Amino acid sequence: MIAKIGWKNVWRNKGRSLIVIMSVAIGMWAGLFFGGFQWGSFVQKLDDIVNRELGHAQIHAKSFVDEEYDYNFPINNPAHVRAVLDADTSIKAYVERSVFSGMASSARDQSLVLVYGIDTAQERAISSISSMIVEGSMPKGKRSPSLLVGKAMAENMNLKIGSKLIIKGGLLHGVKSFVGKVRGFYESPNKLKDKLVVFVHRSDLDKKLNDNYVHEYAIIFNDFDSLESRTALLKKQLPNEEVVTWGELMPEIKDGMKIADVVMSIVMLIIWFALSLGIINTMLMSVLERTNELGMLMAIGMSRYKIVSMIFFETSVLTMIGVPVGLLLTMLSMDYYGEVGIDLSVADAAISEFGYESIIYPKIKSSFYFQVIYQVVIVSLISTVFPAMRVLKLRPVEAIRKS
Amino acid sequence: MNVVETQNLEKIFKDATLEVHAVDGVSLKIAEGEFTAIVGPSGSGKTTLLNMIGGLDIPTAGLVQVGGEELTKYSKNELIDFRLQNIGFVFQSYNLIPVLTAFENIEFVMLLQGRSVKERKERVNELLSAVGLEGRGGNRPSELSGGQQQRIAVARALASKPKFIIADEPTANLDSKSAATLLDIMQKLNEKEGITFLFSTHDQRVIDRARRVVTLTDGVITEDKTID
Numbered sequence: 001m002i003a004k005i006g007w008k009n010v011w012r013n014k015g016r017s018l019i020v021i022m023s024v025a026i027g028m029w030a031g032l033f034f035g036g037f038q039w040g041s042f043v044q045k046l047d048d049i050v051n052r053e054l055g056h057a058q059i060h061a062k063s064f065v066d067e068e069y070d071y072n073f074p075i076n077n078p079a080h081v082r083a084v085l086d087a088d089t090s091i092k093a094y095v096e097r098s099v100f101s102g103m104a105s106s107a108r109d110q111s112l113v114l115v116y117g118i119d120t121a122q123e124r125a126i127s128s129i130s131s132m133i134v135e136g137s138m139p140k141g142k143r144s145p146s147l148l149v150g151k152a153m154a155e156n157m158n159l160k161i162g163s164k165l166i167i168k169g170g171l172l173h174g175v176k177s178f179v180g181k182v183r184g185f186y187e188s189p190n191k192l193k194d195k196l197v198v199f200v201h202r203s204d205l206d207k208k209l210n211d212n213y214v215h216e217y218a219i220i221f222n223d224f225d226s227l228e229s230r231t232a233l234l235k236k237q238l239p240n241e242e243v244v245t246w247g248e249l250m251p252e253i254k255d256g257m258k259i260a261d262v263v264m265s266i267v268m269l270i271i272w273f274a275l276s277l278g279i280i281n282t283m284l285m286s287v288l289e290r291t292n293e294l295g296m297l298m299a300i301g302m303s304r305y306k307i308v309s310m311i312f313f314e315t316s317v318l319t320m321i322g323v324p325v326g327l328l329l330t331m332l333s334m335d336y337y338g339e340v341g342i343d344l345s346v347a348d349a350a351i352s353e354f355g356y357e358s359i360i361y362p363k364i365k366s367s368f369y370f371q372v373i374y375q376v377v378i379v380s381l382i383s384t385v386f387p388a389m390r391v392l393k394l395r396p397v398e399a400i401r402k403s
Numbered sequence: 404m405n406v407v408e409t410q411n412l413e414k415i416f417k418d419a420t421l422e423v424h425a426v427d428g429v430s431l432k433i434a435e436g437e438f439t440a441i442v443g444p445s446g447s448g449k450t451t452l453l454n455m456i457g458g459l460d461i462p463t464a465g466l467v468q469v470g471g472e473e474l475t476k477y478s479k480n481e482l483i484d485f486r487l488q489n490i491g492f493v494f495q496s497y498n499l500i501p502v503l504t505a506f507e508n509i510e511f512v513m514l515l516q517g518r519s520v521k522e523r524k525e526r527v528n529e530l531l532s533a534v535g536l537e538g539r540g541g542n543r544p545s546e547l548s549g550g551q552q553q554r555i556a557v558a559r560a561l562a563s564k565p566k567f568i569i570a571d572e573p574t575a576n577l578d579s580k581s582a583a584t585l586l587d588i589m590q591k592l593n594e595k596e597g598i599t600f601l602f603s604t605h606d607q608r609v610i611d612r613a614r615r616v617v618t619l620t621d622g623v624i625t626e627d628k629t630i631d
Contacts, residue, residue, distance in 0.1 A: 001514045008502035296498040299459055301487020301515050301563070303480060397459040400494060 024322025027275035036362035055218030093125035102169020117205035136184030145204035150194030295399020440613035491560030506540030550581025
């Protein structure tokens with residue numbers, strides 16, 4: 001009976017009902033789309049920084065990171081580390097890198113550099129340096145090491161393909177230096193990295209520095225979600241080395257993501273608040289317009305509980321129609337923007353400084369759909385409490401008089 | 404047997420500066436099967452008295468008994484259920500549920516009472532016939548004339564088989580022909596089925612049909628006349 005009257009009441013004022021349905025749908029779409037944007041940028045960031053660069057976890061000699069990537073702190077026993085990593089089936093891939101920090105000098109300028117000695121064949125499993133090359137290439141050096149330089153550094157130092165760079169560093173045990181030739185430029189989403197990092201073949205670096213050092217292992221696990229537990233196990237197996245997760249290595253990124261989560265929560269609260277006001281306003285109008293009728297219902301014997309249930313039923317119907325409409329809107333827009341991306345190139349400079357891509361491809365976790373549906377339903381029901389309270393306060397004798 | 408009995412019933416409305424005795428010490432007995440009109444000018448307290456007898460309003464002082472039950476002992480929620488089981492209401496402006504058909508409007512109170520589908524259907528058809536609106540059960544209120552809506556309202560008031568029916572100015576919004584038809588129906592129901600009616604009115608057409616006329620002036624009964 002409540003359902004029957006409630007259903008008919010919903011369609012009594014179609015325009016108003018459509019407003020509530022669209023409020024729910026748009027609120028839901030806004031929540032999901034913003035969440036998708038946030039999650040998409042998180043996944044991209046993770047992909048750029050973690051999957052393409054840091055790996056899920058890294059192993060260094062103790063003090064290497066604290067000493068700001070000092071060349072003089074290599075891993076003591078790389079063979080043992082390799083053996084442990086090879087035996088661990090949870091590891092999908094790993095690479096060995098050597099790192100040489102120092103000063104790069106061209107004919108005209110000088111700049112701080114962090115030279116990464118990498119094995120390009122190994123790196124393909126972890127990073128995508130080759131995909132970031134915008135000019136030239138990184139062939140293996142013949143006489144002098146080939147350098148892959150960030151475009152930002154190249155612009156700062158006015159470097160061209162073929163330019164020579166003298167790189168000096170390793171001051172603890174006497175200065176080491178080598179001369180490399182620029183063979184290519186890369187451009188990553190992270191401008192800070194582009195100004196600092198230079199890539200060179202590890203074999204070339206070993207040849208020049210004659211140390212055969214390994215400073216860094218970058219690891220990718222089969223399952224990203226098991227990262228913490230697998231890293232903890234590696235820490236136990238390699239007590240003499242420093243095993244760190246990407247989050248420990250770059251806490252500013254992890255913190256940034258936490259801040260983004262807080263921003264996301266605030267935005268969601270604003271969306272739900274706006275939705276709530278829309279529902280309260282519309283349902284209150286609906287209740288006030290029917291004051292006389294609701295008074296009559298009480299007079300002839302309909303309990304307050306049943307009348308309030310009817311009001312809640314009406315909101316539930318509107319919400320249940322609004323939710324699939326919102327889902328449809330979200331799916332359509334996610335299909336489109338998930339494919340073409342959201343172009344933020346207007347703010348490219350600012351975004352790149354923080355290491356973000358200027359095109360964001362929104363993505364939504366399936367659990368987020370359920371979370372938002374749940375939130376919309378809760379917000380709708382809570383928003384009905386105020387109009388329902390007005391009903392509870394009605395006195396039939398006064399309500400009937402308002403005809 | 405008395406269906407309604409009031410003793411020294413009072414209702415005082417107060418605001419910051421004014422105190423109005425809308426009903427001032429009314430003692431009244433309505434016996435089963437009566438067809439009684441409460442008359443008086445506007446503001447004389449007719450509607451207030453009926454509201455208290457119908458359990459819609461709480462007296463400031465005095466007692467109201469319906470079927471021997473003292474209404475002031477009930478809470479607001481208990482009163483709603485009491486009204487459902489014992490009192491039928493006919494309002495001046497019909498007050499039908501606009502989204503329901505005439506059939507559903509009559510059926511509504513029986514749904515609230517939890518009656519079976521079969522019982523509801525039989526009773527609604529019987530009442531539609533009693534108010535002369537067979538075949539109009541599928542119409543919504545907006546598709547019926549004022550007189551027809553008020554007849555549906557009477558049928559709805561009867562649907563719960565109440566102890567008596569309160570009708571507040573039932574003909575006030577009706578033309579002469581519709582008013583006469585409605586009064587014919589109510590009179591017939593009263594005479595043939597012994598249903599007790601209590602009206603508030605200042606419509607002479609209703610007063611002429613009443614078998615008892617109680618005159619209220621400034622909240623006080625000034626005349627109580629039984630017409631043979």
